[in-house]
Amino acid sequence: MSTTTPAPPAAQAQTSAGTGVFAELVGQSAVVEQLRSAVASGMPTHAWLFTGPPGSGRSNAARAFAAALNCEQGGCGQCQSCRMVAAGAHPAVQLVSTENVTYRIDDVRELITTAQDRPQGYRWRVIVMEDADRMTERATNVLLKSIEEPPPQTVWVLCAPSPADVLVTIRSRCRPVSLRIPPTEEVAALLVSRDGLSAAEAEFSARISQNHIGVARRLAADPQARSRREQIVSLPLRVRSASGAVLAAAELVSMAQTDAEADSAVRLAQEQTALRRSLGLEPEEKIPAKLRSQFKRLEDDAARRAKRAVTDSLDRTLIDLTAAYRDVLSIKLGTGAELINQHLSSQLAELAEVLSPEQSLACLDALNAARVRITQNVPPTLAMEALMMQLIPRTRRR
Numbered sequence: 001m002s003t004t005t006p007a008p009p010a011a012q013a014q015t016s017a018g019t020g021v022f023a024e025l026v027g028q029s030a031v032v033e034q035l036r037s038a039v040a041s042g043m044p045t046h047a048w049l050f051t052g053p054p055g056s057g058r059s060n061a062a063r064a065f066a067a068a069l070n071c072e073q074g075g076c077g078q079c080q081s082c083r084m085v086a087a088g089a090h091p092a093v094q095l096v097s098t099e100n101v102t103y104r105i106d107d108v109r110e111l112i113t114t115a116q117d118r119p120q121g122y123r124w125r126v127i128v129m130e131d132a133d134r135m136t137e138r139a140t141n142v143l144l145k146s147i148e149e150p151p152p153q154t155v156w157v158l159c160a161p162s163p164a165d166v167l168v169t170i171r172s173r174c175r176p177v178s179l180r181i182p183p184t185e186e187v188a189a190l191l192v193s194r195d196g197l198s199a200a201e202a203e204f205s206a207r208i209s210q211n212h213i214g215v216a217r218r219l220a221a222d223p224q225a226r227s228r229r230e231q232i233v234s235l236p237l238r239v240r241s242a243s244g245a246v247l248a249a250a251e252l253v254s255m256a257q258t259d260a261e262a263d264s265a266v267r268l269a270q271e272q273t274a275l276r277r278s279l280g281l282e283p284e285e286k287i288p289a290k291l292r293s294q295f296k297r298l299e300d301d302a303a304r305r306a307k308r309a310v311t312d313s314l315d316r317t318l319i320d321l322t323a324a325y326r327d328v329l330s331i332k333l334g335t336g337a338e339l340i341n342q343h344l345s346s347q348l349a350e351l352a353e354v355l356s357p358e359q360s361l362a363c364l365d366a367l368n369a370a371r372v373r374i375t376q377n378v379p380p381t382l383a384m385e386a387l388m389m390q391l392i393p394r395t396r397r398r
């Protein structure tokens with residue numbers, strides 16, 4: 001378990017979506033309104049459950065809420081308190097995630113102890129628990145009591161993909177906040193206004209990332225990430241034999257590792273920048289000895305995150321492949337719908353030629369099963385080999 005923050009919300013970003021800490025919650029106006037009014041009431045509910053698919057920005061939303069609760073101006077994004085939340089260095093805001101498959105019972109006990117502390121001169125102690133779906137039932141039962149009767153100045157914010165992913169006992173005690181996948185146009189607009197992309201680049205990145213803001217930004221900014229994605233999506237087209245499947249699986253796992261390393265390095269750099277800003281250090285300034293431990297902690301957390309990052313990257317691989325097979329099915333059925341991978345349409349049409357609609361559906365099922373296996377900690381190479389075998393077009397297998 002680590003107490004750090006992923007990519008800090010760029011508090012300075014000013015987009016049409018709004019300003020301050022909520023600026024980056026693209027396409028979530030209902031959620032922003034809900035959170036702003038909870039902050040303005042001065043008496044927020046003590047337990048929240050933020051849900052939304054990957055890329056909807058649920059942990060960004062949770063962090064923005066934590067910042068807004070502790071800001072004199074309801075989340076300006078500029079004050080010391082807001083900047084400390086963005087840097088993961090706020091004394092009253094804990095951002096916890098797990099690199100393990102599940103939260104251990106001791107992790108949860110530790111959080112409950114923290115929840116008892118007063119917010120040290122700030123308004124609220126806020127505990128943001130990412131991946132609340134990764135809690136064992138025993139750990140959940142330990143958490144329940146604290147959520148039922150939290151100390152007066154403590155707010156719990158749990159995050160999960162969907163309400164069904166947490167036990168009903170937790171769900172029924174939390175106020176729900178449900179994020180949606182933002183529409184392509186809104187993600188593209190953000191990439192234009194904030195990252196300075198051209199309209200065409202922004203639309204392309206938003207579409208192939210399936211409106212995942214973080215992924216879209218990286219695909220737009222990093223040509224290598226884009227070419228890795230293209231390799232991944234076109235890989236199954238070349239797999240025609242069992243030995244080819246084994247090679248393809250090894251290649252996919254190795255690309256995921258490369259991707260995860262690149263991603264971790266970018267994220268660590270962002271965290272270091274945010275921490276420097278919150279401590280008032282210039283970008284190149286030498287870190288004073290008494291602050292070094294804070295930077296050391298970021299590096300340690302980054303190292304521990306590495307394994308989880310490979311799993312996340314493979315999951316992304318499977319999401320990209322799923323999009324490609326949905327495109328194939330769409331071509332097959334002649335729906336005329338716009339393809340996510342429009343730019344690969346001739347390769348996808350080739351695959352559509354050799355797959356029956358039933359086989360296309362079976363491939364989608366196999367992809368889904370592989371995603372489940374990866375999150376259940378099946379060794380990545382095994383899971384990917386099994387998948388690649390199932391993707392071999394049957395007509396050519398004989």
Ligand SMILES: [Zn+2]
Nearest residue numbers: 071076079082
């Ligand atoms: Zn502020």
